[in-house]
Amino acid sequence: MTSTLTHIDTRPSTIPAEVRVAFLLWMGALAAGAIEIALHDVEIAGLAMRLSLYAVVTAIALGMRAGRNWARLTLAIGLGIFGTLSLVVEPVTWLLDGNSLIDAVRRTDLTGALIATSRILHVLCVWGAVVFMFRPRANTYFKRRNVS
Numbered sequence: 001m002t003s004t005l006t007h008i009d010t011r012p013s014t015i016p017a018e019v020r021v022a023f024l025l026w027m028g029a030l031a032a033g034a035i036e037i038a039l040h041d042v043e044i045a046g047l048a049m050r051l052s053l054y055a056v057v058t059a060i061a062l063g064m065r066a067g068r069n070w071a072r073l074t075l076a077i078g079l080g081i082f083g084t085l086s087l088v089v090e091p092v093t094w095l096l097d098g099n100s101l102i103d104a105v106r107r108t109d110l111t112g113a114l115i116a117t118s119r120i121l122h123v124l125c126v127w128g129a130v131v132f133m134f135r136p137r138a139n140t141y142f143k144r145r146n147v148s
Contacts, residue, residue: 018135019065025129026061026075030054032122039115064133067145072133080130087123 037050057079063071095101108116132138 015065015067016137016141018132018138019067019141022129022132022138023061023065025125025132026057026064026079029079029122029125029129030057032118032125036115036118036122039111039118067141069142069145072138072142076130076133079126084123084126087119087126091119 033050033054037047042050057075060071060074064075
């Protein structure tokens with residue numbers, strides 16, 4: 001006889017929409033990051049490190065989708081806080097140094113516009129994913145799984 005406590009049902013129909021949306025937003029964040037990498041001249045070592053990190057994030061996001069609370073917290077803290085800081089520190093520092101956003105927009109080329117757009121989408125996907133992971137139905141899902 002199979003115990004319901006040891007069996008975790010991860011069929012899409014049993015995963016709340018909020019958790020499925022959060023997972024898709026994490027994948028969107030990774031896609032936006034990949035687009036940004038493709039637009040930059042990146043050395044092989046940097047590319048290998050980024051791709052390895054993306055593989056780890058994908059594995060953690062899969063754990064979150066399966067109801068593992070440790071994965072949800074890792075994503076929220078690791079990427080929601082520290083990841084966001086890593087994405088915004090450069091432009092914020094640039095602005096604090098007295099540079100003009102209006103002048104930058106006037107001077108930007110297509111590549112610069114695409115990089116800025118991918119960065120903005122990346123941040124929006126991360127923030128959206130964090131919000132959806134902590135919606136009431138998602139909280140119930142993670143408590144019910146009680147897997148850490």
